[in-house]
Amino acid sequence: MLVLMCSVGTDRLAIPVQSVTEVIPRVELHAPLNSPDWLAGHFVYRGHPAPVVVLTTAMNQATNRLSDRIILTSFSINSHTEIVGLMVNGATTQELPYADADAAGRDGSMKSQWGTILLDASGMFHLVDLTTILRPEMLDILFPPTEGREGPQ
Amino acid sequence: MSISSLSNLSFRGRMWLLLAAFLVGYVSLHVMNQQMVQAVQVNGPLYDRIVEGKDIVADILPPPEYIIESYLVVLQLVQETDAEQRQALIQRFQALQMEYDVRHKFWEETLKDEKIRKTLVVDSFLPAKEFYDAVNRTVIPAVKEGKPDDELLQLVRSEVQPKYDQHRKAIDETVALSNQRIKDDEAAGKNTIRWWFTMQVVVGAALLILVGSISFAIGRGIVVPTTLMINRVQDMAEGAADLTKRIQVTSTDEVGQLGNLINALIQKIHDLVVRVRVSTIELHSTSTEIAAASSEQSNTMTNFNASTSQIAAAVKEITASGQELVRTMDDVQSRATGASALADAGRSGLLGMEESMHRLGDATNSISSKLGTIRDKASGINMVVTTITKVADQTNLLSINAAIEAEKAGESGRGFLVVAREIRRLADQTAVATLDIEQMVRHMQSAVSAGVMEMDKFSQEVRMCSGKVSEISGQMAQVIEQVQIVSERFQNVNDAMRQQSAGARQIDEAMQQLMTGCKQVTSTVRDFTAAATNLREAAQGLHQEVGRFTVSG
Numbered sequence: 197m198l199v200l201m202c203s204v205g206t207d208r209l210a211i212p213v214q215s216v217t218e219v220i221p222r223v224e225l226h227a228p229l230n231s232p233d234w235l236a237g238h239f240v241y242r243g244h245p246a247p248v249v250v251l252t253t254a255m256n257q258a259t260n261r262l263s264d265r266i267i268l269t270s271f272s273i274n275s276h277t278e279i280v281g282l283m284v285n286g287a288t289t290q291e292l293p294y295a296d297a298d299a300a301g302r303d304g305s306m307k308s309q310w311g312t313i314l315l316d317a318s319g320m321f322h323l324v325d326l327t328t329i330l331r332p333e334m335l336d337i338l339f340p341p342t343e344g345r346e347g348p349q
Numbered sequence: 350m351s352i353s354s355l356s357n358l359s360f361r362g363r364m365w366l367l368l369a370a371f372l373v374g375y376v377s378l379h380v381m382n383q384q385m386v387q388a389v390q391v392n393g394p395l396y397d398r399i400v401e402g403k404d405i406v407a408d409i410l411p412p413p414e415y416i417i418e419s420y421l422v423v424l425q426l427v428q429e430t431d432a433e434q435r436q437a438l439i440q441r442f443q444a445l446q447m448e449y450d451v452r453h454k455f456w457e458e459t460l461k462d463e464k465i466r467k468t469l470v471v472d473s474f475l476p477a478k479e480f481y482d483a484v485n486r487t488v489i490p491a492v493k494e495g496k497p498d499d500e501l502l503q504l505v506r507s508e509v510q511p512k513y514d515q516h517r518k519a520i521d522e523t524v525a526l527s528n529q530r531i532k533d534d535e536a537a538g539k540n541t542i543r544w545w546f547t548m549q550v551v552v553g554a555a556l557l558i559l560v561g562s563i564s565f566a567i568g569r570g571i572v573v574p575t576t577l578m579i580n581r582v583q584d585m586a587e588g589a590a591d592l593t594k595r596i597q598v599t600s601t602d603e604v605g606q607l608g609n610l611i612n613a614l615i616q617k618i619h620d621l622v623v624r625v626r627v628s629t630i631e632l633h634s635t636s637t638e639i640a641a642a643s644s645e646q647s648n649t650m651t652n653f654n655a656s657t658s659q660i661a662a663a664v665k666e667i668t669a670s671g672q673e674l675v676r677t678m679d680d681v682q683s684r685a686t687g688a689s690a691l692a693d694a695g696r697s698g699l700l701g702m703e704e705s706m707h708r709l710g711d712a713t714n715s716i717s718s719k720l721g722t723i724r725d726k727a728s729g730i731n732m733v734v735t736t737i738t739k740v741a742d743q744t745n746l747l748s749i750n751a752a753i754e755a756e757k758a759g760e761s762g763r764g765f766l767v768v769a770r771e772i773r774r775l776a777d778q779t780a781v782a783t784l785d786i787e788q789m790v791r792h793m794q795s796a797v798s799a800g801v802m803e804m805d806k807f808s809q810e811v812r813m814c815s816g817k818v819s820e821i822s823g824q825m826a827q828v829i830e831q832v833q834i835v836s837e838r839f840q841n842v843n844d845a846m847r848q849q850s851a852g853a854r855q856i857d858e859a860m861q862q863l864m865t866g867c868k869q870v871t872s873t874v875r876d877f878t879a880a881a882t883n884l885r886e887a888a889q890g891l892h893q894e895v896g897r898f899t900v901s902g
Contacts, residue, residue, distance in 0.1 A: 198756040198766075200749070213753045219746060262742070288745075289752045289773070 197292050197300070200267060201321065202284035204251045208321035209284065209310060212297055215269055215326045217279065219287050222264040232337065241268065241279050247338045248281035249330060261285060269326050273339045280330055280338065290316075297323065360575070364568040368561055375553055382549070391538030413452045414469070415520050416477050419445045420513045423484055426492055427501045439489060446481050453477075465526050473519035480512035574604050578611055585615070591899040592619040622898045629895050633888040640881035647878060650871040657867060661860040664853050675846045682839040689832040696825040699818060706815035713808040720801045727794045734787045741779040748773035 199210040200219065225237030225248055236250040248266055265287040271278050292314075294300040300323050304312035310322035310329070355363065389395050411418045419442060426438045453474060460466045487508050491501055574596070581596050592615060598608040751769035755762035 198752065200753070213756045216753050219749050219753070221742070221746060265746075287749060289749055289770075 197294050197296055199290055199292050199323070200287055201290040202265065202267070202287040204284055207310065208319070210290070210292065210314070210321050210323045211267060211326060212323075213289070217268040217270050220266050220268065220281075222262075222266065222283075234334065235338075236283050239281075241281075244279065246279040246281055248283055249334065250283040251329065269330075271330075271335065271339075273335065274341070278339055280335075282326070282329065292316075292323075297325065360571050361568050364564045368564050371560055372557060375556070379549060379553060383546070386542055386546075390542055391535050413445075413448045414456065414473075416445075416449060416480060416513065416516055419449070419480070419484075420509070423488060423505060423509060426488070427498060427505055435492060439492075442484065442489075449477065449481075462526075462530065465523060465530070468519055468523040468526060473516050473523060476512045476515035476519065480509060480516060483508045483512060570600060570602070571604055574598070574600070574608055578604075578608055581615075582611060585618075592622060593899055593901045619900055622895060623900050626892075626895045626898075626900070629888065629892045633885065633892050636881060636885035636888045640878065640885050643874060643878040643881050647871065647874045650867060650874055654864065654867050654871070657860055657864045661857055661864075664857050664860065667849075667853050675843055678839050678843045678846070682836055682843075685832050685836045685839065689829055689836070692825055692829045692832065696822060696829070699822040699825060703815060703818045703822065706811060706818060710808060710811045710815065713804055713811060717801060717804045717808065720797055720804060724794060724797045724801070727790050727797065730790045731787070734783055734790065737783045737786075738780065741776045741783060744776035744779070745773060748776060 198213045200213055200216055201208065201210050203209065223239050225239050227235065227237035231237075234249055234251070236248045238245045238247050240246070246268070263286045265284055266281040267284055267287065268279050268281050271280060292300065294303065300314060301312050304314050304323065306313035308322055311324040312322070314321055314323050358366070387393060422438055422442045422445065426435060426442070429435050429438060453470070457470050460470060487504055488501065491504055577596055581594070595612050595615065596608045598605050598612065748769045751772065752766055755766035755769055758765070
């Protein structure tokens with residue numbers, strides 16, 4: 197399975213490419229007033245405003261580097277397809293020796309708040325599901341619900 | 350004793366005189382007082398005369414407060430037969446009654462003694478009152494009716510006589526009490542006089558002691574310090590040498606002030622002597638110095654005489670040396686001219702060197718500007734490297750997105766996935782190569798900066814050299830000028846030397862005159878030395894005179 201390997205602070209994250217719409221460089225973001233800590237801001241993606249979420253932990257202070265990337269994923273909300281960005285650092289593709297995420301989940305014995313903990317030549321990383329990171333209550337704040345909602349496409 | 354004879358007495362004598370006067374006055378006053386008391390005291394002559402007079406009156410006159418006369422009139426009335434006489438006796442009786450009432454009222458108001466008052470005013474009065482009432486009620490009406498004498502007498506005996514007897518008893522008691530009181534009063538009077546006499550003697554003795562001690566204290570307070578002062582001043586008058594002794598002043602009165610003033614006077618004399626002593630010492634040392642200086646001057650004059658002779662000889666030698674110096678100066682002048690020519694040649698060489706320096710500076714500046722151009726170019730390369738880095742980053746992103754799309758396409762995208770991976774590898778290599786270029790350009794830039802700095806330093810040194818060469822050239826010019834001036838001065842010196850030679854002869858003549866003057870001065874100095882010695886001896890004598898005084902400090 198092909199994953200997008202990136203890092204947030206000192207953690208390395210592996211995101212399955214099936215859930216990724218596109219990877220773009222860091223762009224200028226407009227943060228709304230009184231927004232929550234995890235919301236970095238909005239930018240215009242192909243004619244529509246898209247929110248960008250930043251993962252903050254105790255170790256992870258928000259940085260501003262040339263190698264920052266925004267991973268875009270899409271949700272079907274209120275019968276619209278909405279794009280949500282995730283701010284990471286140094287994204288690159290990597291082939292994992294598993295058929296899919298379930299197989300990897302069975303192989304990895306340890307779980308973290310991000311997902312399953314796995315190992316490779318560079319060390320430890322978390323195989324994560326974007327629905328785990330972008331929690332429903334975050335989406336409720338970003339897109340106030342009027343109808344039903346589906347998972348990532 | 351007059352005032353003038355008083356001032357001849359000493360203070361102690363005056364005090365004794367005052368005490369004696371007081372004693373005489375007091376004793377005479379006491380004796381006079383005693384005489385007066387003797388004259389007027391109780392049982393004294395005057396008192397006896399007054400009492401005698403009172404006794405005579407009391408013995409002769411019938412007492413109004415004692416009703417014996419009234420009783421006699423009643424008895425007379427009883428025996429009288431003539432009507433007219435009876436009427437007169439009744440009137441007499443009534444007058445006596447009125448008189449008794451008046452006296453009784455008087456005694457009632459004035460008498461203070463309780464015992465006598467009771468016997469006289471109460472015990473004797475009540476029977477007297479009843480007596481008068483009985484006479485008026487019974488006897489007088491019976492007489493007027495013309496009753497017989499026996500009946501009247503009977504009436505008097507029964508009604509009147511008992512009252513009279515009662516009254517008489519009370520009066521006797523009163524008299525006894527009064528006599529006792531007089532005796533007591535006389536004894537009290539004697540006691541009073543004796544007590545006051547004793548008091549006078551005691552108070553007089555105490556006063557005498559008090560006045561005597563105060564006089565003694567005052568006399569002592571004046572006499573003792575005055576004696577001290579007189580002794581001290583007498584010492585001073587007889588020429589006592591010790592000026593440090595002072596009178597001890599213990600009081601602040603006039604005597605104390607006088608003592609303080611005498612002390613201040615002695616202090617003034619003391620200060621004066623101290624100053625005179627210091628001045629004497631200075632005078633002595635100064636005269637000694639003068640004597641020494643004058644004898645030294647005398648020696649100096651002798652030396653001066655010898656020196657003058659030597660100088661005269663030396664002047665002759667100077668004249669000869671001057672001639673030789675003139676010849677030497679001519680030689681020096683010709684050599685100075687040669688030095689001037691050599692300095693000129695050196696200066697033209699320096700000018701050529703300065704020009705070369707200027708050319709070197711220009712070349713350095715040109716190299717510096719070329720190095721600046723190289724630095725600008727390196728900056729251009731930096732910009733290109735940044736652009737390449739950005740392109741490589743974009744290519745990397747593109748390859749990632751392509752790989753994602755290929756993975757999503759599944760099996761049909763496999764081939765494309767390989768291409769995308771290859772593109773990413775190329776992009777990574779580009780990034781690494783760019784990093785190398787960037788590093789090389791940075792090295793080059795630092796090398797060029799170091800070169801520019803070195804060139805600047807070199808250029809500055811060249812400028813400094815050029816400045817120094819100019820300075821040396823200027824100094825050479827000054828040397829040439831000075832040598833030329835010196836050459837002229839040598840000529841002047843030559844002329845002056847000739848004039849000096851003539852002047853030396855004149856000096857020789859002047860020296861002869863000076864030697865004559867010196868001899869005269871020497872004799873004068875000798876006289877002065879003798880005068881200074883006399884002065885020193887006089888100062889010595891003054892110092893011994895002043896030294897007799899003892900002073901502090």
